[in-house]
Amino acid sequence: MKIDLTETNSSKINAAMVQARRDIGTPAVGMVLTLVIVTDEENAYDALKSANDASHEHPSRIVVVIKRASRSPRSRRDARLDAEVRVGADAGSGETVVLRLHGELVDHAQSVVLPLLLPDAPVVVWWPDGAPTDLAGDPLGALGQRRITDTYSCEDPVGTLGSRAGAYAPGDTDLSWTRITPWRSMLAAALDQQALTVVSATVEGEGDNPSCELLAMWLADRLQVPVRRTLSAGPGLTAVRLATKDGDIVLNRADGGLATLCMPGQPDRNVALKRRDTAELLAEELRRLDPDNTYEASLKYGVSQLAAASSQPEAEAPAKAEAAAPAKAEPSKPAAKPAKKATAK
Template sequence: MNVDLTNTTASKINKALVQARRANSSPAVSMVLTLVIITDEENAHDAVKAASDASREHPSRILAVIKRPVRGRQHRGETRLDAEVRVGSDAGSVETVLLRLHGDLAEHADSVVVPLLLPDTPVVVWWPVDAPATPAKDPLGALAQRRITDSYAVEEPLMELALRTTTYTPGDTDLAWTRLTPWRSMLAAALDQAPATVTGAVVESEAENPSAELLARWFADRLEVPVQRVVTKGPVVTGVRLRTADGEIVIDRPEGAVATLSIPHQPTRALALRVRSTAELIAEELRRLDPDEAYAAALSATTEELKHDV
């Protein structure tokens, strides 16, 4: 069920939600959190689609805050809230509200969002693009237990990652880190199978990849070894090498969804290691709402700046 509201208010949106919920027999008590997406019109569709797909695992109320720029002198200073309410089959396992904020209202999004938050449930805020310098100090970010950014979605990812390092607050996370979960799990399992002292590490990836930078920092933090970055054609992270006295432990994924794992004195094996969708990344982040200490440690770690191309 879709309900369009033009020049509306938060109270009218809440009323529309209640009416739509009753019409679809979908009580709000099944919702486990509120996910606030702060985006622009260009990225709204993909972000809402990803959040809706993630809601199959985490039933939630999705509030998409879409800030609309003022165009033309005749609209200068116009302040208006338009909304689209989706409940039932049109929204999957969630209640979705698209909030289009016009004019000066775009600078006061928290005044619109707060009355629409589910009571007594966690709040997660996600910026698919254009995240603030300090997410925890943003009026909406301050409401949240978790704040999700994505360094990969900007023009200069490593500069964005440097900014995240200086403004980190417990509860912050980045999808560039989430993308590394399969890599970190497989590398940890490989070291369990072949216990050895790691003397150095190599991370291979496309240039300016924030996930590769975070992986290198994670090695520096956890293994306390020099880490070399090698630039490849990609896509994203293409390989990792851990140097030991017995030889190299290698995960190689030059392209596609299959990687190979090589461990000294063991046969090479194939691993499923595809690039995951945004919906899968968001679903993973919603599984835990406590601060990610491993991300914080990796973010603050330093590595030797050793890079070359292949």
């Protein structure tokens, strides 16, 4: 069911949602969170489709905020709110409200969204594109326990990582980080299988791909070894190589679907490592509403520090790793036998 409301307000929108639920025979509200999507007309359809798909796992009230730029000074002074309410089959497993803000109302979006939030339920704010630098300081971002962005959609993805690190607040996350969850899980499992000492690492992928940079920073932060970033034709992240004293651990995904894991002393094996769509990434982020400390540590490691570490000559990497390792105690020499005391004859 769809209900169009022109020149309306939050009270009328709430009343329309209640009436729509009664009309379709589901007066109870069985949603677990409110997902606020801040986007524009160009990206609204794709973002809403991904959110509806994710709502099958996380039934939620989806509030889409679309800020309409006014062309003339007179129209910019006229505040107007248009809304579209969707309930039932048209709204996934929850309910959807599409808000179009005009004029001066664009600068006060939080006052429109606040009355539409589910009571006593967490709030997640998602910017599919055009996210502000300070997510927690944004009026809409301040409403959410979690704030999701996608650095991949920025004009300068790698440069934006530095801005995100400087303005990070607990609850911030990025879909570029979510994309490397299977890679991190696979590499961690590989290191758990064998007690190998990693002396250096290489991350290969497309240029200006923030997921590659985040994975490289995660490895550098967790392993404390130099990590070199190399380029490939893609798609996305294509390979990770961990150099150890006993041989290399290589996770190679050339086609974006199936990867090959090579480990010292073991046969090569194929592992599923497909590129996931936005709905799957969003559903993963909605599973946890607590701050992601691992993402924070990796983000704050910094692209500049990563570049400085990777610029060291390869010959210095093992030496650095060995210096960082605790020195092995030398075998103790047997103690000299005590001299026999002279006895008087």
